[in-house]
Amino acid sequence: MNNLEQRIWDYLDGTGTDQEREFTKQLIGSDSEFRALYEELRSIHLSVSSLDLDEPSMSFSRNVMDKIQLEPVPGSVKSLIDKRVIYGITAFFLITITALLGVLFYQTDWTQQSGLDMPEYKLPEFDTSNYVNSTTINIFFFTDIIIVLYLFDGFLSKRPNSKANH
Template identity: 35%
Template structure:
């Protein structure tokens, strides 16, 4: 138990305030009664005082900092995101989602019986019965699975194109 490493670890825990009250009391008794523990405790107290109060951190000189900043400025810095994002891809994705939303709207509006309502009512919105819109034909398991598979394939193709382009650009430099 009196190995130097064990003594040092337990004393550091004591100095840091870690451990239960019984452990701290036991270590205090060891420091008071054992010369080896007392010497090691004094040594660690001096080291802790040196590290926390007397030791100044060295700061690099202004010339060194300026040299580093000049060296960094010589390298090519990555451009802002605006310059390397392809606008055609963004517009293509936006077009896909707009077409999808329009397709769903057309499918929903095609199922409404426009002639079923009477024209004598004051509100046209009250004549539309949305409970009769049947969405199970559009959102069934087969169509959803096909839609997800197509999206996964398109996503993998887009990722492949992106990685190939990045590899080609990296090999040119």
């Protein structure tokens, strides 16, 4: 669509600024080619605007929902996914990674010495006797016991009750 057609469509739809509509009106009055294009697009606009839109019946939504309710409900998403496909994809990537690593290690020349010397770094002396004493060890064991009891309680509360099943 060129600029003239867009200008006429904006004029027919009533969009655009007042200045643009006034300018388009002047072009229609003065230019015969522009007026012919305007008449053609105006006839299209009138024929499109005179069309009646088909509306669905009043019970359309209810009918659609009734049809949906008749459809069988799928199980879980896990039942829809074939495990063989997942295993196949996993095997493909594992074989590809293994092959790439094999080629990498095969082509590596292990006999050469590297020219990179790592710099030596000495850690500062750190005296742990000030921090590790009987009090910190007791606190550590106490928190470990609390964590273990919390996890054991969670395990027991999730375990099915065998007496309730009989």
